[in-house]
Amino acid sequence: MNWEPVIGLEVHVQLLTSSKIFSGASTAFGADANTQACAVDIALPGVLPVMNEQVARMAVKFGLAVDAKINRRSVFARKNYFYPDLPKGYQISQYELPIVGEGRLTIDTDGGEKTIGITRAHLEEDAGKSLHEDFHGMTGIDLNRAGTPLIEIVSEPDMRSAKEAVAYLKKLHTLVRYLGICDGNMQEGSFRCDANVSVRPVGQQELGTRTEMKNINSFRFIERAIEYEIERQIDVLEDGGTVVQETRLYDPDKDETRPMRTKEEAHDYRYFPDPDLPPLELDDTLIEATRQTLPELPDTKQQRFMTQYALSGEDAAQLTVSKELADYFEAAASATKGDAKTVANWIAGDLSGYLNKENKEITASPVDAQQLALLIDRIHDNTISGKIAKEVFEAMWHGEGSADDIIDNKGLKQITDTGAIETIIDEVLARSAPQIEQYKNGQTKVFGYFVGQVMQATQGKANPQQVNEILKRKLDA
Amino acid sequence: MHNKPLTQLADDLVTKRVSSVEVTQYFLSRIEQHGNLNAFITVDPDFSLAQAREADRRIQQGDRPALIGVPVAHKDIFCTKGMLTTCGSRILSNFVSPYDATVVDRLNQNGAVILGKTNMDEFAMGSSNETSYYGPVKNPWDNATVPGGSSGGSAASVAARIAPAATGTDTGGSIRQPAAFCGVTGFKPSYGQVSRYGMVAFASSLDQGGPITRSAEDAALLLNVIAGFDARDSTSVQRQTPDFVADLNGDIQGLRIGLPAQFFGEGLDSKVERVVREALQEYEKLGATLIDIDLPNSDLCVPCYYVLAPSEASSNLARYDGVRYGYRASDYSDLIDMYMKTRAEGFGDEVKRRIMIGTYALSAGYYDAYYLKAQQLRRLIAEDFERAFEQCDVIMGPTTPTTAFAIGAKTDDPIAMYLNDIYTISVNLAGLPGISIPAGLDGNGKPIGLQIIGQYFGDTHVLNAAHRFQMTTDWHQRAPSGVQQ
Numbered sequence: 019m020n021w022e023p024v025i026g027l028e029v030h031v032q033l034l035t036s037s038k039i040f041s042g043a044s045t046a047f048g049a050d051a052n053t054q055a056c057a058v059d060i061a062l063p064g065v066l067p068v069m070n071e072q073v074a075r076m077a078v079k080f081g082l083a084v085d086a087k088i089n090r091r092s093v094f095a096r097k098n099y100f101y102p103d104l105p106k107g108y109q110i111s112q113y114e115l116p117i118v119g120e121g122r123l124t125i126d127t128d129g130g131e132k133t134i135g136i137t138r139a140h141l142e143e144d145a146g147k148s149l150h151e152d153f154h155g156m157t158g159i160d161l162n163r164a165g166t167p168l169i170e171i172v173s174e175p176d177m178r179s180a181k182e183a184v185a186y187l188k189k190l191h192t193l194v195r196y197l198g199i200c201d202g203n204m205q206e207g208s209f210r211c212d213a214n215v216s217v218r219p220v221g222q223q224e225l226g227t228r229t230e231m232k233n234i235n236s237f238r239f240i241e242r243a244i245e246y247e248i249e250r251q252i253d254v255l256e257d258g259g260t261v262v263q264e265t266r267l268y269d270p271d272k273d274e275t276r277p278m279r280t281k282e283e284a285h286d287y288r289y290f291p292d293p294d295l296p297p298l299e300l301d302d303t304l305i306e307a308t309r310q311t312l313p314e315l316p317d318t319k320q321q322r323f324m325t326q327y328a329l330s331g332e333d334a335a336q337l338t339v340s341k342e343l344a345d346y347f348e349a350a351a352s353a354t355k356g357d358a359k360t361v362a363n364w365i366a367g368d369l370s371g372y373l374n375k376e377n378k379e380i381t382a383s384p385v386d387a388q389q390l391a392l393l394i395d396r397i398h399d400n401t402i403s404g405k406i407a408k409e410v411f412e413a414m415w416h417g418e419g420s421a422d423d424i425i426d427n428k429g430l431k432q433i434t435d436t437g438a439i440e441t442i443i444d445e446v447l448a449r450s451a452p453q454i455e456q457y458k459n460g461q462t463k464v465f466g467y468f469v470g471q472v473m474q475a476t477q478g479k480a481n482p483q484q485v486n487e488i489l490k491r492k493l494d495a
Numbered sequence: 496m497h498n499k500p501l502t503q504l505a506d507d508l509v510t511k512r513v514s515s516v517e518v519t520q521y522f523l524s525r526i527e528q529h530g531n532l533n534a535f536i537t538v539d540p541d542f543s544l545a546q547a548r549e550a551d552r553r554i555q556q557g558d559r560p561a562l563i564g565v566p567v568a569h570k571d572i573f574c575t576k577g578m579l580t581t582c583g584s585r586i587l588s589n590f591v592s593p594y595d596a597t598v599v600d601r602l603n604q605n606g607a608v609i610l611g612k613t614n615m616d617e618f619a620m621g622s623s624n625e626t627s628y629y630g631p632v633k634n635p636w637d638n639a640t641v642p643g644g645s646s647g648g649s650a651a652s653v654a655a656r657i658a659p660a661a662t663g664t665d666t667g668g669s670i671r672q673p674a675a676f677c678g679v680t681g682f683k684p685s686y687g688q689v690s691r692y693g694m695v696a697f698a699s700s701l702d703q704g705g706p707i708t709r710s711a712e713d714a715a716l717l718l719n720v721i722a723g724f725d726a727r728d729s730t731s732v733q734r735q736t737p738d739f740v741a742d743l744n745g746d747i748q749g750l751r752i753g754l755p756a757q758f759f760g761e762g763l764d765s766k767v768e769r770v771v772r773e774a775l776q777e778y779e780k781l782g783a784t785l786i787d788i789d790l791p792n793s794d795l796c797v798p799c800y801y802v803l804a805p806s807e808a809s810s811n812l813a814r815y816d817g818v819r820y821g822y823r824a825s826d827y828s829d830l831i832d833m834y835m836k837t838r839a840e841g842f843g844d845e846v847k848r849r850i851m852i853g854t855y856a857l858s859a860g861y862y863d864a865y866y867l868k869a870q871q872l873r874r875l876i877a878e879d880f881e882r883a884f885e886q887c888d889v890i891m892g893p894t895t896p897t898t899a900f901a902i903g904a905k906t907d908d909p910i911a912m913y914l915n916d917i918y919t920i921s922v923n924l925a926g927l928p929g930i931s932i933p934a935g936l937d938g939n940g941k942p943i944g945l946q947i948i949g950q951y952f953g954d955t956h957v958l959n960a961a962h963r964f965q966m967t968t969d970w971h972q973r974a975p976s977g978v979q980q
Binding site: 057062065068102107108157159286289290294 | 729816834
């Protein structure tokens with residue numbers, strides 16, 4: 019039988035506010051345990067939540083970016099359950115009336131563009147962390163994260179493969195960083211994903227029983243977890259079994275999922291409207307003002323790069339993966355006399371290579387856009403060849419100075435003096451009688467040999483175009 | 496000294512006829528003398544006297560805010576920095592708050608001295624003060640009877656003149672009912688008038704702090720300090736805070752007093768009814784007119800309340816889990832066991848009962864039938880009042896159906912206990928201001944309260960009506976015989 023996977027994702031996005039959603043405590047990551055948890059965060063008797071307005075604006079920003087309905091009135095609800103890192107014994111969330119309603123996100127798939135439905139996005143507070151190591155059989159609780167604002171973005175079950183799921187996640191990841199509402203740091207948990215997976219026979223309308231995998235924190239793990247889970251469910255069904263509705267945990271070390279709790283063990287969260295917080299009312303002024311703050315979104319930017327800089331869809335997509343990268347490209351492209359395609363190639367090639375190797379963000383690149391533009395200028399004006407440029411770039415990366423300094427200091431300037439090149443070519447030809455013979459006999463491939471010899475003699479500095487022209491002229495004479 | 500109205504006491508203090516240390520010391524000794532009442536959970540003379548000395552220093556320097564040097568007792572539901580805040584519960588029996596409730600903070604800023612923390616029903620759940628982990632409070636008028644609850648310690652201490660004034664909280668009658676039983680004045684402001692920040696939550700949408708004093712005038716004096724918008728409480732209402740004292744004296748000629756048929760029906764003790772009717776005649780003499788009104792959904796108040804309040808409570812009390820502060824069971828095998836033992840040992844029966852009721856009402860499959868239905872009823876009850884106030888300016892009736900009952904008389908019958916609040920609960924459900932003032936005594940010399948209910952944020956009208964009555968009567972000046980001297 020052929021099986022069709024059905025995947026829906028719930029993504030928790032930590033909002034980049036300076037203070038928490040219902041208290042004034044700082045949200046900065048990495049402070050000593052429990053130093054960023056105030057009376058409200060640790061749920062002392064008598065404390066009350068007060069909504070941080072910045073949070074609502076960020077959620078609206080997201081809603082507008084995914085073309086969603088913004089609910090003028092949304093309601094905070096309490097989700098009740100006991101856990102040591104949940105200080106109040108309930109999480110303040112939104113249930114029946116979320117701030118963001120139905121929206122959509124378009125992804126690229128092998129079969130072309132596909133629109134993934136967004137069911138809703140609601141506001142909620144994060145819990146603290148339970149620390150199971152270093153406490154000698156006890157559990158430590160760090161409440162620094164408690165009360166950090168989140169939006170939970172719930173998708174429709176519109177994805178049909180792990181690859182599509184990852185494409186959606188990456189798109190979302192790009193988007194929230196563009197919007198400046200999330201730092202996207204998956205290791206620190208700023209962007210976390212729960213995946214709901216089921217399978218059904220191709221052609222069947224009814225959904226199969228789903229399982230949920232919680233808190234997966236890398237694109238690679240998400241892809242593997244979903245793939246594993248699809249395989250597992252198909253195996254179960256093909257062996258005549260039934261899939262149990264349950265929450266499963268993905269173990270990246272073993273690359274498998276295993277049961278965490280079943281539906282019967284699932285909590286009854288006893289949601290009810292939080293009496294401490296009035297409904298969140300948004301007026302058109304706030305929504306319109308927020309709309310004005312929307313940056314150019316990735317899809318629009320990609321289209322513009324294709325038309326404005328004559329880039330391929332693939333190049334444009336790669337350059338717009340982050341706003342910072344796109345900004346870098348535009349800065350370099352407008353500063354250089356060379357063409358935009360060359361800039362794109364340099365970014366995708368050497369620059370990305372070095373960044374990846376040293377695990378650096380584009381904003382931390384030691385070679386800035388202006389410096390890269392200058393280097394490309396030197397290729398453009400024939401001061402150096404593309405090949406020499408790689409050597410110059412490496413030196414620039416290591417802080418040896420500007421392109422011009424390095425070219426001067428290392429004597430890398432290209433030889434463009436026709437007379438000088440002719441002299442060298444003549445010397446090469448003088449000691450290459452057998453190769454000349456071969457060339458004359460139609461083995462034109464040997465042309466590369468002459469070029470190589472000339473380049474070797476000039477340490478790569480001869481202008482390749484001139485070398486080609488002069489060689490051709492002399493050989494074909 | 497202990498019979499002086501607050502205004503006079505405050506005046507004596509700023510004119511240095513007496514020092515705050517002297518006044519504080521005086522009331523601290525009275526508390527000790529009347530220790531049998533069990534009105535206080537915590538008294539900390541060093542703490543109070545240090546505040547009193549600070550007040551005296553401010554007075555010397557000419558800094559004279561409204562309540563400078565006046566000792567005020569706080570219901571043990573208000574967080575007080577550096578002093579125990581137990582909420583009448585074992586589970587908070589070791590809790591010292593690192594911060595002051597807004598009500599406490601505002602009183603402190605205005606120079607008031609914290610006289611101590613008064614006894615109360617555990618987590619304000621009770622109408623007799625018998626659910627307190629610290630034992631019942633005795634009614635100063637008759638030590639065999641209850642003082643009412645949940646603010647029983649506050650009401651008893653004001654009645655016994657061991658505190659010049661006190662704070663209380665009222666979720667379903669917890670200020671007004673004990674005020675009625677103890678023959679003092681207890682005012683529950685409109686919901687949102689007084690900040691709930693730092694007031695241990697029982698049922699957030701109903702809880703409201705307010706003063707328990709000997710007169711409406713004293714209440715107004717306290718309200719001028721404690722009322723008003725607080726940015727730390729999202730349910731506090733942002734509007735101009737009136738001058739409660741200045742608004743006391745308005746003429747009530749032509750005041751239309753609504754009398755709900757439902758407040759004078761079955762279950763109302765005849766002696767209580769007689770005293771209330773006499774008080775109403777007094778109002779007629781003052782120029783008011785009496786109008787019969789209808790609150791048709793009154794019979795739904797108690798069931799509605801006993802779904803909503805426990806629902807909110809079941810969630811509000813989840814934080815007492817033994818993890819971060821408060822009582823934790825000593826022996827446990829794992830996390831769940833720790834939770835279960837801590838809460839089983841830390842909470843009393845009435846609290847557990849309400850947590851269970853609330854948990855049930857919010858559960859999947861029951862939510863619509865209970866919680867949601869109760870919310871709809873709450874709307875109907877509020878609308879009853881809105882319609883009634885088209886015909887009248889204030890509503891009056893008895894605060895309670897009977898006078899104070901014997902300690903132990905209703906502890907085994909929660910429903911009978913709940914029915915004590917039959918006239919007060921609707922006021923909380925509708926978010927309205929309400930006061931109970933002493934209106935007379937029954938045949939056994941036990942006090943009877945008259946309840947006055949106002950429109951939403953018509954707090955000053957309620958106090959005005961109460962004050963005019965107290966200007967021509969002396970019921971509020973009567974003290975229990977045992978504590979006169």
